[in-house]
Amino acid sequence: MKQEKLIEVYQNNSVKISIRREWCKSCGICVEFCPKDVLVPDNQGKPIPENIDACIKCSLCELRCPDFAITVEGVEEKDE
Amino acid sequence: MKTVINNYIREEMFPNMWCPGCGNGIVLGAIIRAIDDLSWDKDKIVAVSGIGCSSRITGYVDFCTMNTTHGRALPFATGIKMANPDLKVIVVMGDGDCSAIGGNHFIHAARRNIDLTAIIINNMIYGMTGGQYSPLTPTGKYGSTAPYGNIDQSFDLVELAIAAGASYVARGTVYNPRQSTSLIKNALDKKGFSVVEIISDCPVSYGKMNKMKSPADMLKWIKDITVSKKVWEGFSPDEKKGKYAIGEFLSKDRPDYTELYEEIIKKAQERGGNK
């Protein structure tokens, strides 16, 4: 069965952070430069958005990731 | 996690071949985002590169792509553009590729002002061959062939491109991906020869030999050695030492080579030339 490519999704009601673990090379760039210390490395050095509620959706982690392994999307607040 | 990136890459080629934290991937992202902003037709985009880690970029994008020979990407691209001026031709080179073995082609492409966009990934080292010094390695830094420190003076690609006749010249860094994306976008949009140098990190070769252990260390270093063009202009010669200005340095309009050649065709057909 073809799995959804090992993508981990973390979400709260304002932001969705997805991490494609098979592409991530644990370089540490996203973790180091997140202005709000949202990301912390797991035991393989891959990012986990532990403090997702602090995320300001600046997308810098996504733009600086050399491996297209992390993305940040805003979550549309539905008022209906 | 579909993003614009997914619309432009050859997914089967990923994960990419670059070392963890290598800036090439950051530049690849910036190029793709810039192209997406322009909503160009993928069928009309050609990406040409030379040889080096950075030049592997062309294998990852879903355009007509060509990974040519070391230093020669620009003349290949010149042939493509001349043959079919409707194509958007992007050329990606490494610092060694562009300024050492390809230095002559670089100044002549600029002199002709042929409508190509040259993106130079400047990691200040020969990454692929294991860290030998390049014409853009700063004086005093180390390379595998500069074990006592580099005594060469390095080129300033921005000044070189301006002097040689380019129409658009800018410099960005992988630390500043948003700025780099917009500089690349402007360059792509510009008619004539446009040049964007992106200061990038090679943690494996450059970093290791120059006491920067991690990709993050390298990015911090890049942040430290770069200042905006405006700040730079206020610097004294001493303050400029070891620093790089980033931003847009030149953007001017003049006819590109393929337009001028169209005039030649008209002349030849009307008047018959000088024979």
Add this chain to the structure above:
Amino acid sequence: MNNLEKKKNIKLLQGNEACAEGALLAGVRFFAGYPITPSSEIAENMAFKLPKIGGKFIQMEDEIASMAAVIGASIAGLKSLTATSGPGMCLKQENLGFAIINEIPCVVVNAQRGGPSTGLPTKPSQGDMMQARWGTHGDHPIIALAPSTVNEILTLTIKAFNLSEKYRIPVILLLDEVIAHMREKVEIPAPEDIEVINRKKPTVPPEEYLPFKPDEDGVPPMANFGEGYRYHITGLIHDHKGLPTSNSQEIDAFIRRLHNKIQKSIKDIIIYQKYSLDDANIALIAYGSVARAAERTVKLAREEGLKVGLLKLLTIWPFCFEEVNKLAQQVDLIIVPEMNLGQMVLEVERAAQGKCRVVPYGRVDGELINPIEILGKIREEIRK
């Protein structure tokens, strides 16, 4: 109109002019070059004539760039030509290899002059025959043609383009200073009398296109850049998709196919002419301007009652192994006059397989080999 009634279009042309004329008839639309004697007139002709028909000419910064531009233009869909001489030919080698590995059609003229190095810019030579075969590194096939008259320059230039397009391989046209600069009457064929071959295009939609998957003939159909087929071209050994491969089976199959596509069609590629060989017991094998002298030698020798014939090669590479082998079984002696100290003779020896005596006759003083000296060599060898 009947062909016989057609007025022949005869012109007095210089060799290099005839080359330009032939290229135009073959459909050339792009030229990139760098000036060098004795080839520059080809560039000058192209600069004048190409824009008249909407084609493009560019003078590049060197021969490396010229070769690159020619390949780029061909990939973008234009039939492309470059012309040079020894020192420039050296610079073209790396990108020539790129054209071979990526199967990009193009024609490269080398008007041979004396070498090595700057050598003898204004004097003829045949010192580049082995360079034509092995100049670029790696195990690769190549096609090289060598005319000996101005008329042949025209027809072989057309042939060079046709072979290049048909087999997707760069073709080298080996001239030498003498025939490049000589003026002769040339019959310019009418366009409708010329066979012009164009690269075959893919017949499948872009999603199904595998740019390096060969057809039965070993040649993959070629989509030009910009035609809606997006694919990768690399100087690395590549798979059917054009992406780099390190799979040893794919690598082996790829290199063998490059060679086999030429080997398979050798009958279509190899051309030669025979002069008085039917009853000959002595054969001369020559090409280019030396073949002109050798033809004359045959006449002189026949007047003396010597049974001498000539095998004149128009295709130099691939070498006409079979024909020479047959000849070696027929004659007692093969003499190979050439303007070098023994290049073609090595191939002739290999092909003759010891079935007859093979003797070189070389000249390297920048002077053309003349018919009398070849005759002298024949007499000398008979006495032995």
